[in-house]
Amino acid sequence: MRKNINSLREESLNYHSQFPSGKIQISPTKKYSSQRDLSLAYSPGVAEPCKEIARSSIEVYKYTSKGNLVAVITNGSAVLGLGNIGALASKPVMEGKALLFKIFSGIDVFDIEIDESDPEKFIDVVKAIAPTFGGINLEDIKAPEAFEIERRLKSELNIPVMHDDQHGTAIISGAALLNAITYVGKNIQDIKMVVSGAGAAAISCTRTYKQLGMKSENILMFDSKGLLHVSRTDLNQEKKEFSVNTSLIQNLEEAIKNADVFIGLSVGGILTPDMLKSMAKDPIVFAMANPDPEIDYNLAVKIRPDVIVATGRSDYPNQVNNVLGFPYIFRGALDVQASMINDEMKLAAVHAIASLAKEPVPEQVNIVYNKKNISFGREYIIPKPFDNRLITRVAPAVAKAAMDSGVARNPILDWKVYQEKLLDRMGYESKMLRMIQNRARTNPKKVVFCNGEEYDVLKSVQILSEEGIVSIPIVLGNEDRIKRLIRENNLDVELIIIDPEKEEHREKLEYYANILWKRRNRKGLTLYDAKIRMRTNDHFGAMMVDQGEADAVITGYSRSFSLSLRPMLEVIGRADSVHKTAGMMILLTKRGPLFLADTAVIPNPTSEELARIALMAAHVVKGFDIEPHIAMLSFQNFSSSSKTSSKVSQTVAFLHKKYPDLIVDGELQPDFALNEFLLASKFPFSKLVKKRANIFIFPNLESGNLTYKFIRGLGNIQTIGPVMLGMRKPAHVMQMQSNIEEIVNLATLSVIDAQIRKN
Numbered sequence: 001m002r003k004n005i006n007s008l009r010e011e012s013l014n015y016h017s018q019f020p021s022g023k024i025q026i027s028p029t030k031k032y033s034s035q036r037d038l039s040l041a042y043s044p045g046v047a048e049p050c051k052e053i054a055r056s057s058i059e060v061y062k063y064t065s066k067g068n069l070v071a072v073i074t075n076g077s078a079v080l081g082l083g084n085i086g087a088l089a090s091k092p093v094m095e096g097k098a099l100l101f102k103i104f105s106g107i108d109v110f111d112i113e114i115d116e117s118d119p120e121k122f123i124d125v126v127k128a129i130a131p132t133f134g135g136i137n138l139e140d141i142k143a144p145e146a147f148e149i150e151r152r153l154k155s156e157l158n159i160p161v162m163h164d165d166q167h168g169t170a171i172i173s174g175a176a177l178l179n180a181i182t183y184v185g186k187n188i189q190d191i192k193m194v195v196s197g198a199g200a201a202a203i204s205c206t207r208t209y210k211q212l213g214m215k216s217e218n219i220l221m222f223d224s225k226g227l228l229h230v231s232r233t234d235l236n237q238e239k240k241e242f243s244v245n246t247s248l249i250q251n252l253e254e255a256i257k258n259a260d261v262f263i264g265l266s267v268g269g270i271l272t273p274d275m276l277k278s279m280a281k282d283p284i285v286f287a288m289a290n291p292d293p294e295i296d297y298n299l300a301v302k303i304r305p306d307v308i309v310a311t312g313r314s315d316y317p318n319q320v321n322n323v324l325g326f327p328y329i330f331r332g333a334l335d336v337q338a339s340m341i342n343d344e345m346k347l348a349a350v351h352a353i354a355s356l357a358k359e360p361v362p363e364q365v366n367i368v369y370n371k372k373n374i375s376f377g378r379e380y381i382i383p384k385p386f387d388n389r390l391i392t393r394v395a396p397a398v399a400k401a402a403m404d405s406g407v408a409r410n411p412i413l414d415w416k417v418y419q420e421k422l423l424d425r426m427g428y429e430s431k432m433l434r435m436i437q438n439r440a441r442t443n444p445k446k447v448v449f450c451n452g453e454e455y456d457v458l459k460s461v462q463i464l465s466e467e468g469i470v471s472i473p474i475v476l477g478n479e480d481r482i483k484r485l486i487r488e489n490n491l492d493v494e495l496i497i498i499d500p501e502k503e504e505h506r507e508k509l510e511y512y513a514n515i516l517w518k519r520r521n522r523k524g525l526t527l528y529d530a531k532i533r534m535r536t537n538d539h540f541g542a543m544m545v546d547q548g549e550a551d552a553v554i555t556g557y558s559r560s561f562s563l564s565l566r567p568m569l570e571v572i573g574r575a576d577s578v579h580k581t582a583g584m585m586i587l588l589t590k591r592g593p594l595f596l597a598d599t600a601v602i603p604n605p606t607s608e609e610l611a612r613i614a615l616m617a618a619h620v621v622k623g624f625d626i627e628p629h630i631a632m633l634s635f636q637n638f639s640s641s642s643k644t645s646s647k648v649s650q651t652v653a654f655l656h657k658k659y660p661d662l663i664v665d666g667e668l669q670p671d672f673a674l675n676e677f678l679l680a681s682k683f684p685f686s687k688l689v690k691k692r693a694n695i696f697i698f699p700n701l702e703s704g705n706l707t708y709k710f711i712r713g714l715g716n717i718q719t720i721g722p723v724m725l726g727m728r729k730p731a732h733v734m735q736m737q738s739n740i741e742e743i744v745n746l747a748t749l750s751v752i753d754a755q756i757r758k759n
Contacts, residue, residue, distance in 0.1 A: 023095040061337055070132045070259040070330055070637050072097045073112045078142035087113040105327035106425030114555045121144045123152050134334045141198035144236045160333040160341040166204030168322035171346055172206045173286055175353035179381040180308045182281035188213035194255045197265035198223035203238045220255045268292025286310045288320050308378050317379035328391050332398030336408035348401035352394045356383045386435050392419045404613055432593045440751040444471035445551035448544050450622040451536040451558050452477035460743035462493035469748050476537040500540040509534050512543040542571035545729050552730035552750035561733055575728045582613045583722035595695045599704040600722045607650040614697045616725040623756055630694035631673035632666025644699045663691050720745040730754045
């Protein structure tokens with residue numbers, strides 16, 4: 001993945017500064033439209049919950065947001081990769097942590113940056129504001145002060161407190177260590193461990209390993225000055241805990257000989273090839289320095305094929321990523337109103353994460369990471385961050401441990417209901433997009449962009465290239481104009497520019513024209529006309545995909561959808577089994593992705609065509625490992641009193657008979673299709689009761705297109721599409737004047753389309 005530092009800097013600054021500034025905001029959770037609503041929200045109605053809380057403090061969890069509110073607190077003294085930059089400069093990082101809490105576990109966060117380096121004063125400030133929160137996540141506080149701050153706050157407050165820099169890495173790497181040891185058939189009580197680094201994270205990690213069974217006498221820890229030895233007078237209390245009394249070991253090279261495990265939380269490159277070669281059979285190496293590990297992953301596995309390597313990087317297997325832990329640990333702690341996060345709860349998280357990695361991996365995870373069959377082994381000892389099961393494994397384990405250890409004030413009684421609530425809390429609208437992007441970059445493709453003379457397209461190409469989603473971007477258009485746009489807008493992108501009008505492409509143009517003419521000469525197309533058409537970007541780009549010179553083509557920015565689609569159909573055409581193509585929009589919503597069809601192609605589909613649209617949409621949705629639940633829409637519910645509703649009714653009857661296992665029903669009004677409770681109360685016989693519809697098939701193009709355009713115009717829901725259904729090869733037509741985000745999303749999906757077809 002190639003990223004220009006200046007370009008990344010500019011984009012990051014723009015990302016954070018665009019209105020509204022920052023990454024988080026406060027949104028009301030109750031109605032506020034009427035005077036009555038406001039009188040309940042504030043004066044005089046607000047007095048009633050205040051009285052209830054004054055009578056019994058535990059009622060604060062019932063009447064306020066405290067039970068789902070965490071404070072991410074720092075003084076900015078040890079920001080990852082930046083050091084002691086101070087409270088104010090650390091705020092973007094804390095907002096980022098707040099974002100992760102929200103999207104992975106549904107927890108709301110206030111980020112609190114305290115301009116105080118004195119530990120005692122810092123503790124006093126946190127204690128004073130603690131009543132606001134259900135939990136406190138300490139972040140980026142330097143050692144050794146971090147140890148005392150956390151210890152004091154845990155003992156003096158009655159809400160969960162955790163310094164994630166220490167315990168997050170400890171929990172995730174602890175799970176990885178358990179599984180790595182299990183895989184190689186060693187006993188944790190017998191293994192020899194060398195730890196490079198003695199900061200807050202390293203100390204906490206090693207303490208966790210001891211709780212899991214490691215023996216102190218088998219651990220050698222090094223800081224920047226060397227081995228932690230009892231003779232040293234510069235060790236703080238935490239480091240003294242791991243000091244040893246031996247004259248046999250002088251340096252890291254000697255310590256690591258015949259070691260079973262290397263734990264790196266120090267600096268890149270400190271573990272040399274010779275050191276790795278000297279380790280015991282089936283060595284375990286956790287090289288967790290970021291961004292450069294203590295040893296490069298590819299180098300390590302080349303030197304020692306029997307090694308198990310984990311790093312902090314997402315581009316290598318076994319990423320030790322704190323996001324596997326902290327959102328779900330706090331989720332479980334908050335949901336039982338725990339008074340603290342104790343060792344029992346942290347160890348429960350360790351075992352839950354470790355156990356999950358040994359379970360069969362859902363197809364969705366395989367799809368996201370472009371793997372045939374991810375399974376427990378050297379390259380999979382901890383779950384992937386995009387594994388939807390994490391929240392339903394880790395949070396309940398933590399909650400149960402809190403209950404068993406006596407720190408839960410609101411025990412969970414129905415675990416099945418609790419798991420369903422956990423899934424409802426997840427940020428579905430962003431999760432789907434992250435998953436498809438991650439899946440696309442596992443096997444990037446060569447994509448042709450027909451509208452190369454547009455800034456939004458070129459900027460999208462830069463993003464797609466930097467993110468590793470498109471391997472070779474090809475843009476079509478006037479080369480001078482494209483280069484001028486790149487230069488004037490300081491774009492940093494490597495791409496191939498092709499201008500079909502240029503003489504240097506004449507031979508290719510003639511070749512393409514002959515292919516098109518031979519296919520369509522009996523439809524009135526002359527060779528002269530074929531040459532004229534091949535001079536257009538759309539025809540040329542489509543032919544590149546048709547001839548296997550590119551994997552996918554994107555067009556539509558500058559012209560209407562129908563005009564842009566025509567060249568795709570003329571050159572690439574429909575799949576053999578398809579009578580007509582259709583267009584499907586994907587809406588990324590809080591309730592999950594919604595798929596709308598046909599929104600682009602067939603003006604007034606027949607009953608048979610509606611059935612085909614539904615089946616094509618279902619096929620695409622299954623490709624995302626989502627079970628299709630299809631609502632056939634009409635302006636009436638289960639009524640055939642009009643031509644439209646009768647057509648829909650016939651379609652449903654056909655699908656029920658031909659595909660009895662398909663979850664499809666109608667005719668339904670959109671509000672009933674979207675509201676499962678409303679549907680169940682009025683039409684309990686429907687196949688969609690308790691299934692929650694995710695595919696919506698419109699009776700005609702007008703209704704589908706108007707609905708989509710209306711939603712798109714509101715601007716608060718991300719969209720992908722239109723996704724072309726039924727094309728012979730990946731060809732997609734964006735909406736005219738699509739924004740950069742929409743272009744990136746559609747191109748990402750086109751890469752996945754190409755991946756699926758190739759497989």
